[in-house]
Amino acid sequence: MPAAREPEVIRDKAAMRAWSRRRRAEGKTVAVVPTMGYLHDGHLSLISTAAAADNPVAIVVTIYVNPSQFAPSEDLATYPSDFAGDLRKLASTGVVDAVFNPVDLYHRGTRRLAVASGGGAVSCLEEDGDGHETWVRVERLEKGLCGDSRPVFFRGVATIVSKLFNIIEPDVAVFGKKDYQQWRLICRMVRDLDFAIEIIGSEIVREADGLAMSSRNVHLSREEREKALSISRSLVDARTAALKGNTDCTQIKNKIVQTVTETGGEVDYVEIVEQESLAPVEKIDVPVVICVAAWFGKVRLIDNIEIDARS
Numbered sequence: 304m305p306a307a308r309e310p311e312v313i314r315d316k317a318a319m320r321a322w323s324r325r326r327r328a329e330g331k332t333v334a335v336v337p338t339m340g341y342l343h344d345g346h347l348s349l350i351s352t353a354a355a356a357d358n359p360v361a362i363v364v365t366i367y368v369n370p371s372q373f374a375p376s377e378d379l380a381t382y383p384s385d386f387a388g389d390l391r392k393l394a395s396t397g398v399v400d401a402v403f404n405p406v407d408l409y410h411r412g413t414r415r416l417a418v419a420s421g422g423g424a425v426s427c428l429e430e431d432g433d434g435h436e437t438w439v440r441v442e443r444l445e446k447g448l449c450g451d452s453r454p455v456f457f458r459g460v461a462t463i464v465s466k467l468f469n470i471i472e473p474d475v476a477v478f479g480k481k482d483y484q485q486w487r488l489i490c491r492m493v494r495d496l497d498f499a500i501e502i503i504g505s506e507i508v509r510e511a512d513g514l515a516m517s518s519r520n521v522h523l524s525r526e527e528r529e530k531a532l533s534i535s536r537s538l539v540d541a542r543t544a545a546l547k548g549n550t551d552c553t554q555i556k557n558k559i560v561q562t563v564t565e566t567g568g569e570v571d572y573v574e575i576v577e578q579e580s581l582a583p584v585e586k587i588d589v590p591v592v593i594c595v596a597a598w599f600g601k602v603r604l605i606d607n608i609e610i611d612a613r614s
């Protein structure tokens with residue numbers, strides 16, 4: 304394990320771009336790990352993936368809670384943050400060269416769009432004005448799964464990730480498979496828009512009892528956290544059943560819904576989709592991913608499991 308090393312903190316986008324260009328002029332590969340902070344071991348595993356990507360590599364971790372991916376009704380205001388703690392964790396890896404932590408990445412404008420008066424603020428960004436008006440949309444992949452209950456989420460993600468790519472100009476970017484739809488959507492965006500960036504999907508990191516690590520887990524009470532284990536447990540059971548030959552998706556989905564609901568969670572969705580297209584399937588005879596989103600109290604969690612019955 305490398306010795307602890309403080310990353311350089313960069314707040315300004317021009318400084319970030321200049322830093323990145325200097326690293327490339329030195330012959331380094333620039334790898335970026337985009338995050339919203341409140342870092343945990345899942346994030347640190349993305350950094351390890353980036354460090355293994357190429358050599359020599361300059362690693363930038365971005366910490367920015369992007370207002371445009373949150374609807375006004377969602378949890379932007381309570382999203383956890385601990386920048387000092389994040390810096391300590393990043394320093395302890397010994398491999399992170401820079402942290403990009405901008406105060407704001409949007410033009411806010413002057414005209415305020417009040418949500419209450421029906422002024423058209425569909426995300427927390429528009430609540431602050433009409434300054435930003437250019438959006439990146441991945442039209443099919445943004446629909447379904449999380450796109451149904453978070454209608455502005457993927458528009459916000461695709462747009463902020465494009466902005467980060469334009470500022471940092473990385474060679475490589477690492478995303479977690481915990482946010483499976485997000486990872487697939489970014490891959491598609493990069494392909495369709497010819498970003499010269501390799502996208503790496505990194506495996507889900509779990510707590511010892513199976514709960515997928517997530518910044519929002521901090522908001523779970525002890526009881527809610529216990530109930531939330533029903534997601535990972537039911538996903539593992541579903542995978543075991545599928546590999547034993549129960550490939551009927553309706554049956555598998557019903558069982559997961561039943562388990563999570565009986566435990567006290569409120570299911571948002573359970574879907575079984577083809578791994579790359581995210582198209583729903585009826586039978587597990589192609590590589591699939593089972594995706595789940597469920598509420599435990601005020602916390603909405605997502606998780607998934609990949610199944611390739613041929614392997």
Ligand SMILES: Nc1ncnc2c1ncn2[C@@H]1O[C@H](COP(=O)(O)OP(=O)(O)OP(=O)(O)O)[C@@H](O)[C@H]1O
Pocket residue numbers: 337338339340345346348349477478479480481482505506507508509515516517518519520
């Ligand atoms: N448990 C995990 N394993 C692997 N990657 C993860 C894990 N948790 C988050 N990531 C990845 O880290 C990146 C940044 O995610 P983010 O900062 O939103 O953290 P998060 O834990 O997913 O938070 P939340 O789900 O509460 O928003 C994303 O690419 C995400 O997929």
Ligand SMILES: CC(C)(CO)[C@@H](O)C(=O)[O-]
Pocket residue numbers: 337338339367368369372460463464482485
């Ligand atoms: C990719 C991302 C950093 C964009 O804000 C965010 O959606 C996240 O943390 O997964």
Ligand code: BAL
Pocket residue numbers: 339372482
């Ligand atoms: N990790 C996804 C970021 C979000 O839920 O807004």
